[in-house]
Amino acid sequence: MDAFSLVPRPLPLQPNENHDENFMTEQPDRPTKTGYDVIFGYLRTLDSSPGVYRMLDADSRVLYVGKARNLKARVSNYSRPGQHSPRIARMISETSSMMFLTTRTETEALLLEQNLIKQLKPRYNVLLRDDKSFPNILVTKDHAFPMIKKHRGAKKQKGNYYGPFAGAGAVNRTLNQLQRVFLLRNCSDSDFETRTRPCLQYQIKRCSGPCCGLVSEAEYEGSVRDAEKFLQGRTKGIQEALAKQMQDASEAMEFERAAAMRDRIKALTQVQSAQGINPQNTAEADVIALHRDGGQACVQVFFIRANQNWGNHDYYPRISGDEDASEVMEAFVGQFYSNREPPRMLILSHGLDNDDLMAEALAEKAERKVEIVVPQRGEKAELVQNALRNARESLARKMSETATQARLLKGVAEAFDMEKVPQRIEVYDNSHIQGAHAVGAMIVAGPDGFDKNQYRKFNIKDDSLTPGDDFGMMKEVLTRRFQRLLKEDPERSTGTWPDLLLIDGGQGQVSAVREIMDALGVSDIPMVGVAKGEDRDAGKEEFHRTGKSVMALRHNDPVLYFIQRMRDEVHRFAIGTHRAKRSKAIGATPLDDVPGVGATRKRALLAHFGSAKAVARANLADLRAVDGVSAKLAQTVYDYFHENG
Secondary structure, three states: HHHHHHHOOOOOOOOOOOOOOOOOOOOOOOOOOOOHHHHHHHHOOOOOOOEEEEOOOOOOOEEHHHHOOOOOHHHHHHHOOOOHHHHHHHHHHHHEEEEEEEOOOHHHHHHHHHHHHHOOOOOOOEEEEOOOOOOOOEEEEEOOOOEEEEEEEOOOOEEEEEOOOOHHHHHHHHHHHHHHOOOOOOHHHHHHHHHHOOOOHHHHHOOHHHHHOOOHHHHHHHHHHHHHHHHHOOHHHHHHHHHHHHHHHHHHHHHHHHHHHHHHHHHHHHHHHHHOOOOOOOOEEEEHHHHHHHHEEEEEEEEEEOEEEEEEEEEEOOOOOOOOHHHHHHHHHHHHOOOOOOEEEEEOOOOOOOHHHHHHHHHHHOOOOOOEEOOOOOHHHHHHHHHHHHHHHHHHEEEEEEEEHHHHHHHHHHHHOOOOOOEEEEEEEEEEEOEEEEEEEEEEEEOOOOOOOOOOEEEOOOOOOHHHHHHHHHHHHHHHHHHHHHHOOOOOOOOOOOEEEEOOOHHHHHHHHHHHHHOOOOOOOOEEEOOHHHHHHHOOOOEEEEEEEEEOOOOOOOOEEEEEEHHHHEEEEEEEEHHHHHHHHHOOOHHOOOOOOOOOHHHHHHHOOHHHHHHHHHOHHHHOOOOOOHHHHHHHHHHHHHHHO
């Protein structure tokens, strides 16, 4: 069972207390009261059970989520003035109520705490902002001739997964190496079954051609085993085996095969020689290093798998500035592995307050031992120093970029006479071809540059729109966007409301958007239309605002370049979204609408009959003959096409 999905059982409480099934809560007599006295009032309702507590402000917004081995003792600490950091003291002064959840163990409390932090994003917790999924290499096990490919997302397909890698580039480089050395296929199963002659991969010596019977199943299986040994770091015997095969082929006068073995040995040697930064004595670990400066933090994570450095990634958790390094590191580790499988070892630059507890929680999640170490010497210490150096350099670059971004945002506020510097700018654009496959796009820019996690795409749904009606499409996009905001965050407290709207277009688009904003009651948000200007040349943009004359910025103004970058980015995103929608539509077939026919059955039917039209014309007996299609599904497909002509 995944430990992070455990639902802790509440312990029995004192009789006659006002609580629901999960939470011990008691509202103070004066809910508007805040501070130490409010927290002190909860002590009589608490016992020494482990659990999780939440601090809420007067508007019931969660300020902080914490865990405790002893709830009463932990909350009691908050009720004593004069011994807290400025951040904690400020949090206590805003606390109007608290909520509690008891658990059976402290480990469960830790897991629940990290889940709640990720879900609620409390203002006074250390928050991990970037939460992308990392790619893996998958060696499939559902085919006689396994394929090797890049995989991202849930591990549902049968096979062995190797990773994670820091990014797609690291995966692609490794896959390229594996194909050069072991000649494994990367084609889909449907391509494999229908191919009659070798593809380009065989011609350029990246595949052994199993689809055409150019390699036996036993020989191919041996190559797969060697590739998996390579991914596991067991490379010692592979080169020796290849050298012996080359020698045997040479002695048998099979010089072409000997040359192929020679090329594979050469490729493997090049791979190994390029691995000077790889550790010799650390087979599987994540190296995590923290550097703080100027109230900001950078956490650098290096992924070591099979004695190889599989890349790194940097993170910038949100901190207040007065947290201990151990607190930041513990929050990061807990959130980072809440939805990832931890490696066998975590090598940290700073220790945790509860390293034994964290190790236990991660071991429960991984269903094996997870070791947490803070090395002082040796190879592991060198790995940490390397990660620390990268964290320091990354944070310096980030702070420099942030300072530049702050000046640009201030320049935007001055250019458009805004009362405050915008922290969130939303930019909108549409894309279509004569009205077909129309989409809307929104990008977000702020103090940290482009926030791609906040990008949104909109499929235009209004069939009554005239094809190519840009005004109508923009109205639909803005209506859907702000209706959702009004529903989910009417108080504008989550930071998802924009401070400025940029619309790709002139006065017409601005007027259309203004109408819809007035109708929704959100006319207080500044809005600017960015038009191409004279001759549609970059640098001659004109800016349209409601009730104000058209303006322009000087040709070499950095703010103008910033606005151009935002306009180009939303244009790129809109075009990409449109192309993806168009490509999907091109690949669509009548089979997509048949009940019970998913992607696998669709591929099987198309591979058997050659086209969707042939499937529609097929008789019932032929449909039943398709591998993987049951008699019931065959009847469904037959009835669908015959009932619908």
